[in-house]
Each structure stands twice: as C-alpha cells, then as structure tokens.
Amino acid sequence: MTDTSPHSQNSPLLEVRSLSTSFRTERGVVRAVDDVSFVLERGQTLGVVGESGSGKTVLSRSVMGLLPNRNVIREGHVIYEGTDVIGYNEKQMSHVWGAEMAMIFQDPMTSLNPVMKIGKQITESLRHHLGVDKEEAKATATALLRQVGIPEPERRLNEYPHQLSGGMRQRVTIAIALACGPKILFADEPTTALDVTVQAQILDLLDDLQRDRHMAMILVSHDLGVVASRTDEIMVMYGGKVVEKASTTELFRNMKMPYTEALLRSIPRIESPSHTRLEAIPGRPPNVLSPPKGCNFAPRCRYVQEKCLNEEPPLESENGHAWRCWYPVGSDANREALERNIAAGVPVGVPAPGAMSSAGGL
Numbered sequence: 001m002t003d004t005s006p007h008s009q010n011s012p013l014l015e016v017r018s019l020s021t022s023f024r025t026e027r028g029v030v031r032a033v034d035d036v037s038f039v040l041e042r043g044q045t046l047g048v049v050g051e052s053g054s055g056k057t058v059l060s061r062s063v064m065g066l067l068p069n070r071n072v073i074r075e076g077h078v079i080y081e082g083t084d085v086i087g088y089n090e091k092q093m094s095h096v097w098g099a100e101m102a103m104i105f106q107d108p109m110t111s112l113n114p115v116m117k118i119g120k121q122i123t124e125s126l127r128h129h130l131g132v133d134k135e136e137a138k139a140t141a142t143a144l145l146r147q148v149g150i151p152e153p154e155r156r157l158n159e160y161p162h163q164l165s166g167g168m169r170q171r172v173t174i175a176i177a178l179a180c181g182p183k184i185l186f187a188d189e190p191t192t193a194l195d196v197t198v199q200a201q202i203l204d205l206l207d208d209l210q211r212d213r214h215m216a217m218i219l220v221s222h223d224l225g226v227v228a229s230r231t232d233e234i235m236v237m238y239g240g241k242v243v244e245k246a247s248t249t250e251l252f253r254n255m256k257m258p259y260t261e262a263l264l265r266s267i268p269r270i271e272s273p274s275h276t277r278l279e280a281i282p283g284r285p286p287n288v289l290s291p292p293k294g295c296n297f298a299p300r301c302r303y304v305q306e307k308c309l310n311e312e313p314p315l316e317s318e319n320g321h322a323w324r325c326w327y328p329v330g331s332d333a334n335r336e337a338l339e340r341n342i343a344a345g346v347p348v349g350v351p352a353p354g355a356m357s358s359a360g361g362l
Ligand SMILES: Nc1ncnc2c1ncn2[C@@H]1O[C@H](COP(=O)(O)OP(=O)(O)O)[C@@H](O)[C@H]1O
Pocket: 023, 025, 030, 031, 032, 050, 051, 052, 053, 054, 055, 056, 057, 058, 059, 288
C-alpha cells in the first residue's frame, strides 16, 4: 500500500533546519555544527564538502541521530517526511535506521565485524529489519552482493572481511546499507581510504544504485572534485558553518566564497605529478573552541580586509545560492580587495590559472 499521509506527499524527504551540535569537553564547548539548514528532495544528491574538521561527519551523525547522548547538545529540527525526529530516542530511531536512512563510512573495517563471515553480517541485518527467514535472507544477500558488483557472491558469503580487498569491503558495506532499501544514503568519505581507480568505481556504483533505487544521497567529501560531477547541490562547510550552498551547476558557474575557490584550487589534478595537490590552502582551520570574531576564514583568505576580521558576514542568498562573505568572488569589491592586498604586500597565494591577469601577473 502506498503511503498517502499528507506529510509524505507534500513535504520534502528531509529538511534540516537550524541544526547545531556541540560537545561538552574538558576544554570547553566545541560547536562542531553551527546552525545548518538544508533540504533534500527524493532521489537527489547533496554534496557536503570541507576540509578535515569542518563538521561533515558530526553533521551526518547528528542528522541520523547517531551520536552518544552524553555531553552532546543537539538543537534545531530534523524533519524526515514531515515528522521532526530530533527528539526521537534510540528505540524510535531504530525504525528509521536502515529502512529510511543508512550510512556508509570512510573505513569499511569500522563498520564490518572482523570475526563474522560476510554472509552472516548481511543476513543478520536483513532478518533483524525485515524479519525474513534464513533461506530468504541468504538469497537476498547473494543478490545484493551481485548488485554491488562482487563476483562469485555465493563464495564470498563464506569469507571474512580480511579476505577481501579494500574496494570489495566497501562494496560489502554498501550492500549492508542498502539491504533494507533506505530512502537516504549518507556516504561519509566513502572512497577516501581507497586508491584512485577503485575510488572512481565505487562512486560510479553509488551513482548507479542511487538511480536504480531512486534513493537520495548525501555525499560527504573533503575533495570538491569528488562531488563536482556527482551531485545536484553542494554545501560547503567551514568551522561547522555552511559558508556556501548552491546547485552544483550554479556553484561552478558563479562561485562566491573565497574558501570554495581555495578548495577548488586544491583539487588534485590528474596531470600534476603523482596527483599532488596543486596548492594546499595555507593556514589552519578555525579553532572551534574559540572561533575568531569576524569571518572564520579571514585569517587564511587572500581577499581579507579589515572588516572581515571584525564583523562576521551573514549568510546572504540570491536565487537559491547562499554564501557568507563581505567580498564575494566575482564582485568588484573582491577585485579591489585583492588589488589592495597585492599593493600592500599581503600574501595572496598563487593565483588560479585564469586569475593571472586580475592578480597583476603574480
Ligand atoms: N566526540 C567529540 N568530542 C569533541 N569534539 C568532537 C567530537 N567529535 C568531533 N569533534 C570535533 O568536531 C569538529 C568536527 O569534526 P568532524 O565532523 O569529524 O569533521 P570532518 O568530518 O569534517 O572532518 C572537529 O573540531 C572535531 O574535533
């Protein structure tokens, strides 16, 4: 029977509204996710991008309700098919996990049990969530392994995780995540631990599965290049905040945020020796225990002005494109800021190819 409740018909699949997540630590309160809002529609892919420590994993876990209760403060709303699940306890969330939202992690070994055969790990999850019998669970597990591109699935069911390569292990965790037919898959740096060719295969697999199942996906990566061609929308995070958000096409056509621009320049290029980063972003990510007064990217920004160090820019929005910057890339104010910095001898880094003329041929 199809669900005809008014909520699921009219509301987006997932709406996160002003979600903040903090940790109480001995050194103080760490605000890892700060006032994040977004909407995810059915079948869509949202890319979440930012350097290590920007809050991507905490955001994913916070939305899924996968953080410990102790010393964690969650505020805001997580509205899944019209129902706010922010206040759900573990028992209530257990109905959401697997069947509605599932997650795969960077290191497949952390989500696989090293001493249990692959087959059992999949069938246990199927039997637990779907209540199917042993034979049926085994048949479904075999079909799932085949679907995620594992050759000879019947034989693999009897193997242990260490007998598989990293790429194959990640395929197994994808099979487990898909077992109960979730409507949203959170993929948290799913290929970071894998080598480059295997990375592409896994990302292609996720693309195919998502299309076949009309599943929504939140693809988390520190690499803008990974999400560039595989998402409908991109949300850039810095120090726990969303600093830019736009449809993927709009973001690359009309990038506003100096931080996003810096991330773009740090994408490893195939043509560069051993895929090294062209330019790492100088400086360090902000201290989340005591964030700076103004814009938290200001100390690392090539366009930085006095105002940026003193006043925090609000999240501005135009036609669905949002950013947080006083001197957005592409504006006259931005060009003038860069010129002032060059004239004053402020280090502005290596300009992007194509930005050479505006940077005075540095
Ligand atoms: N359990 C925790 N206790 C305290 N701080 C934490 C905890 N988990 C994450 N953090 C902090 O939250 C911030 C965001 O972390 P994380 O979401 O893991 O970043 P990312 O996934 O973008 O690399 C970091 O500053 C990290 O140190």
